Amino acid sequence: MMNAKNTARWGVGALTIALVAGGGGYWLGQRGGPASEAESTQSGRKILYWYDPMVPAEHYDNPNSLSSMGMKTIPKYADEAPAANAAPGISIDPTARQNLGLRVATAEIGSLPSTLTVTGTIDFNQRNVAIVQARSGGFVTRVYGRAPGDVIGAGAPITDLQLPEWGGAQGEFLAVKRLNKPELAAAARQRLRLMGMSDGLISQVERTGRTSGTVTITSPISGVIQTLDARVGVTLAQGQTLAQVTGIGTVWLNAAVPEAQGWTVRIGQSVNATLAAFPGETFTGRVIAILPTTQPESRTLTVRIELANRRGRLRPGMFASVALGGDQKQALLIPSEAVIRTGARTLVMLALDSGRYRPAEVRAGREGGGKTEILQGLSAGEKVVASGQFLLDSEASLTGIAARPLEGGK
The missing domain is CATH 2.40.420.20 (conserved putative lor/sdh protein from methanococcus maripaludis s2 fold)
Structure with a gap:
C-alpha cells in the first residue's frame, strides 16, 4: 500500500517538475506538492478537488484520475483562494516571477507613430482641363503641327479658322460706327463679344476698319493635348470641340489604402511620396479626396493626393511609394x-x-x-x-x- 502511495507521489512530482521546466508555470503562488489525501492530511492543507491545468474546467475526486487529455491530475487546495480582505487577483512568489520571466x-x-506606407500611381489632374471649341461655324484653314500628347504652353496656337459669320458681324459693327451713334455702336460691340471675339480682335477691327473672318485658336492653359480634332479643310459646326488640354502644373497621386486602415486617412492630411525615377528625392502633397467606392479585387480605398509638378517631371503612370503620416x-x-x-x-x-x-x-x-x-x-x-x-x-x-x-x- 505504501509503495503504491509513493509511486503516485513521485509520478505527480515528476509531472509537476516537467510542467515548470517546460514553461507551463502551473505552480504559481504557493501551490505545490502533495498528491494524495494522506499527504494532504499530514500537511494540514485541505484538497478541494483534482484537475488538469490544461483543462481547468474538469474536476476529479481522486488523485489517480486521468483528464480528458490523458494527463495526470494535480490537487486544488482550499487555502489557495485569496483572503476575504485581499485585493482581487492571484499572488505569485518572487521565485515564480523570476522563473516565468515576467x-x-x-x-x-x-504619440503613436502611425505612418502608413502604401503604393500609388501618378495621374492627370482631371480638375485642370480646358476644352477648346469653335464658337461659330466655319472651316479649318491651318493646324500648327500639333498632335495628341504634345506639351504646349498657355497661349500656344492650335489652329486657324475661317468664320464667315464673324466677318459679317464685324462688317455690321463698322457700319454702325460710321453712323456716329454711340448707343448702337456699343450694342454692336457687345454682340461681337457674345459671339466669342476677344477685345483685342474687336479693337483691331475698329482700328483698321477691315473685317477679319480668320481667327487663331490658342490654348487657354499650359499642359498636354489629350485630343485634337482640328484638321485642315474640316468643316466645323458651332460648339464643336477642337481640342482638349489637361494642365500638368499639378498632378494626382492615386494611392491604394487597405480598407481596414482607411479610418487613419483624412482630407488635408500631409503626404510624402518617393518615386523610383527620382531616387533620394521626396515629393510632398496633401490628401484632397477619399473616393467613395472600394476596389473589390484588392479591398482597397483610393486616396487622391495632389502633388505640385514643377518642370513637369511627374508623368502620369509613374509608380510611387506613399507615406501617409497619421495625426500626432x-x-x-x-x-x-x-x-x-x-x-x-x-x-x-x-x-x-x-x-x-x-x-x-x-x-x-x-x-x-x-x-x-x-x-x-x-x-x-x-x-x-x-x-x-x-x-x-x-x-x-x-x-x-x-x-x-x-x-x-x-
Whole structure:
C-alpha cells in the first residue's frame, strides 16, 4: 500500500517538475506538492478537488484520475483562494516571477507613430482641363503641327479658322460706327463679344476698319493635348470641340489604402511620396479626396493626393511609394505584446501591489511602432504585464478571478 502511495507521489512530482521546466508555470503562488489525501492530511492543507491545468474546467475526486487529455491530475487546495480582505487577483512568489520571466510595463501618455506606407500611381489632374471649341461655324484653314500628347504652353496656337459669320458681324459693327451713334455702336460691340471675339480682335477691327473672318485658336492653359480634332479643310459646326488640354502644373497621386486602415486617412492630411525615377528625392502633397467606392479585387480605398509638378517631371503612370503620416495626438499607450485578444474581448494583466495580478478588460485602438492605444479600461500609470501574461491569465481563470470590467469598476 505504501509503495503504491509513493509511486503516485513521485509520478505527480515528476509531472509537476516537467510542467515548470517546460514553461507551463502551473505552480504559481504557493501551490505545490502533495498528491494524495494522506499527504494532504499530514500537511494540514485541505484538497478541494483534482484537475488538469490544461483543462481547468474538469474536476476529479481522486488523485489517480486521468483528464480528458490523458494527463495526470494535480490537487486544488482550499487555502489557495485569496483572503476575504485581499485585493482581487492571484499572488505569485518572487521565485515564480523570476522563473516565468515576467516583465512589467507602465501605461503612459504618448504619440503613436502611425505612418502608413502604401503604393500609388501618378495621374492627370482631371480638375485642370480646358476644352477648346469653335464658337461659330466655319472651316479649318491651318493646324500648327500639333498632335495628341504634345506639351504646349498657355497661349500656344492650335489652329486657324475661317468664320464667315464673324466677318459679317464685324462688317455690321463698322457700319454702325460710321453712323456716329454711340448707343448702337456699343450694342454692336457687345454682340461681337457674345459671339466669342476677344477685345483685342474687336479693337483691331475698329482700328483698321477691315473685317477679319480668320481667327487663331490658342490654348487657354499650359499642359498636354489629350485630343485634337482640328484638321485642315474640316468643316466645323458651332460648339464643336477642337481640342482638349489637361494642365500638368499639378498632378494626382492615386494611392491604394487597405480598407481596414482607411479610418487613419483624412482630407488635408500631409503626404510624402518617393518615386523610383527620382531616387533620394521626396515629393510632398496633401490628401484632397477619399473616393467613395472600394476596389473589390484588392479591398482597397483610393486616396487622391495632389502633388505640385514643377518642370513637369511627374508623368502620369509613374509608380510611387506613399507615406501617409497619421495625426500626432496624444494617446494612452502600452506595449502591443501586453494585449491579450480572446476574440470575444481584449484583456491586459494588471500588476498590482504586493505581487498580485488581475486581468482587466480594455478597448484597444490604433497600433504602431510596437505600441497599442488603449481607449478605455486603463489609466495612465497603471502597470501591465508585457511578458508571461498568458500564463497569468490562465491561472486567473483557473482560480475564478474575474477580470476588471471595462467600465473601470472593481
